[in-house]
Amino acid sequence: MRTKVAIIGGGPSGLLLSLLLHQAGIDNVVLERKTREVVLGRVRAGVLEEGVVALIGAAGASDLLRKHALRHDGTVIYDGTSAFRIDFAGISGQSVFVYGQQDLTRDLYDRHAEIGGQIIFNAENLAIHDAKSDSPFVTWTSEAQGAMQLRADFVAGCDGFHGVSRRTIPDTVRHEYEKVLPAAWLGVLSQTSPVHHELIYAASARGFALCSMRHHNLSRYYIQCVATDLAEDWSDEAFWSELKRRIPGEFAAKLVTGPSIEKSVVPLRAFVCEPMQWGRLFLCGDAAHIVPPTGAKGLNAAAADVADLSMALCQFYASGEQSGLEGYSATALARAWKIVRFSLWFTGLLHRFPGQSPFDLNLQRADLAQLRDHAAMQKIMSDSYVGFVR
Numbered sequence: 001m002r003t004k005v006a007i008i009g010g011g012p013s014g015l016l017l018s019l020l021l022h023q024a025g026i027d028n029v030v031l032e033r034k035t036r037e038v039v040l041g042r043v044r045a046g047v048l049e050e051g052v053v054a055l056i057g058a059a060g061a062s063d064l065l066r067k068h069a070l071r072h073d074g075t076v077i078y079d080g081t082s083a084f085r086i087d088f089a090g091i092s093g094q095s096v097f098v099y100g101q102q103d104l105t106r107d108l109y110d111r112h113a114e115i116g117g118q119i120i121f122n123a124e125n126l127a128i129h130d131a132k133s134d135s136p137f138v139t140w141t142s143e144a145q146g147a148m149q150l151r152a153d154f155v156a157g158c159d160g161f162h163g164v165s166r167r168t169i170p171d172t173v174r175h176e177y178e179k180v181l182p183a184a185w186l187g188v189l190s191q192t193s194p195v196h197h198e199l200i201y202a203a204s205a206r207g208f209a210l211c212s213m214r215h216h217n218l219s220r221y222y223i224q225c226v227a228t229d230l231a232e233d234w235s236d237e238a239f240w241s242e243l244k245r246r247i248p249g250e251f252a253a254k255l256v257t258g259p260s261i262e263k264s265v266v267p268l269r270a271f272v273c274e275p276m277q278w279g280r281l282f283l284c285g286d287a288a289h290i291v292p293p294t295g296a297k298g299l300n301a302a303a304a305d306v307a308d309l310s311m312a313l314c315q316f317y318a319s320g321e322q323s324g325l326e327g328y329s330a331t332a333l334a335r336a337w338k339i340v341r342f343s344l345w346f347t348g349l350l351h352r353f354p355g356q357s358p359f360d361l362n363l364q365r366a367d368l369a370q371l372r373d374h375a376a377m378q379k380i381m382s383d384s385y386v387g388f389v390r
């Protein structure tokens with residue numbers, strides 16, 4: 001088998017890249033380790049930047065998103081005693097769109113099937129070879145067909161944090177930076193109407209809480225928990241009771257609770273791998289960087305890489321111009337570090353961590369007051385929240 005771009009991983013990054021390349025007539029094949037059902041079953045992210053929505057439109061997959069996504073022009077921040085609003089539309093002239101990663105992934109898969117794109121599922125033991133040469137190739141095994149091989153001009157590593165692409169870059173070249181925070185999020189999905197039409201980020205004395213949603217009758221709530229907690233340690237009742245104690249009283253009073261239809265623990269950590277290119281292998285999304293979920297940047301950061309890489313590949317195939325490919329890693333890493341900075345700052349602003357001294361807590365309060373009272377702080381926060389994809 002031969003193709004122009006071998007895409008490792010059929011998550012949102014891989015599918016979006018595949019569609020954008022198909023739009024430009026660039027042949028590609030997606031190789032996914034799991035089944036379609038497993039990929040489509042992942043709940044995860046839910047807030048998209050305006051630039052990402054435009055990118056999904058360019059990939060031909062935004063019809064349902066434009067119909068059903070909830071446009072949010074701002075967000076509520078609770079500092080433990082009072083709540084204030086950041087007006088994204090007024091400050092930054094942009095909004096964000098609430099649309100679940102599950103729905104987005106389904107739309108990308110449906111569009112991919114419509115245009116006859118090729119995805120190989122259950123690709124096991126995948127390995128990338130000769131990435132430093134002009135003719136890299138990928139091998140894998142499949143239960144039905146045995147040992148397989150795909151030659152390509154380029155390999156795009158879109159296989160998430162646990163994939164093989166990043167580890168193909170030799171240890172002598174690869175630098176990994178990681179910060180693990182001593183807390184996690186416990187998330188609950190419930191078929192209830194959201195407590196508010198915008199997200200509420202709450203910095204309570206009992207720890208962080210987030211009131212989010214997927215659509216009008218599907219709410220997503222999170223509370224900060226201990227990093228070692230398991231989802232099964234928390235009954236629904238315990239979750240709702242703790243959430244109510246962390247959000248403003250007016251919202252707690254009208255919170256509609258119900259049985260959880262999904263409950264999971266998300267670790268809080270930041271990770272960056274440098275470089276994001278090695279020879280003809282290019283990393284995108286979670287394969288190269290992870291951010292704590294505060295600020296909803298994970299999926300948006302992945303889409304930003306895909307935007308750059310697809311543009312660079314289109315440029316190369318249209319004219320032989322290589323500058324986009326050569327500059328990919330530096331551009332993507334500069335953005336990734338800004339996204340890490342924002343996500344860690346926003347996390348630090350809103351969480352309580354073990355060992356925080358009264359001094360630390362006073363600084364945190366001052367930081368929150370500055371965000372509440374100063375237009376310049378709101379501008380930085382708002383611009384970062386609405387987007388790194390323009």
Ligand SMILES: Cc1cc2nc3c(=O)[nH]c(=O)nc-3n(C[C@H](O)[C@H](O)[C@H](O)COP(=O)(O)OP(=O)(O)OC[C@H]3O[C@@H](n4cnc5c(N)ncnc54)[C@H](O)[C@@H]3O)c2cc1C
Nearest residue numbers: 009011012013033044045159160163285286296297298299
């Ligand atoms: C539990 C969890 C909760 C999250 N919650 C949020 C959130 O609330 N908000 C937010 O913004 N972001 C969140 N994120 C982050 C967001 O989901 C990711 O940033 C996004 O999924 C990145 O997409 P991706 O395609 O780069 O990687 P992934 O979604 O990880 O997709 C990678 C794909 O590659 C496949 N793969 C892996 N290894 C191989 C291999 N060897 N061969 C072939 N295929 C392989 C995987 O099966 C997967 O389908 C969360 C992430 C996790 C893990």
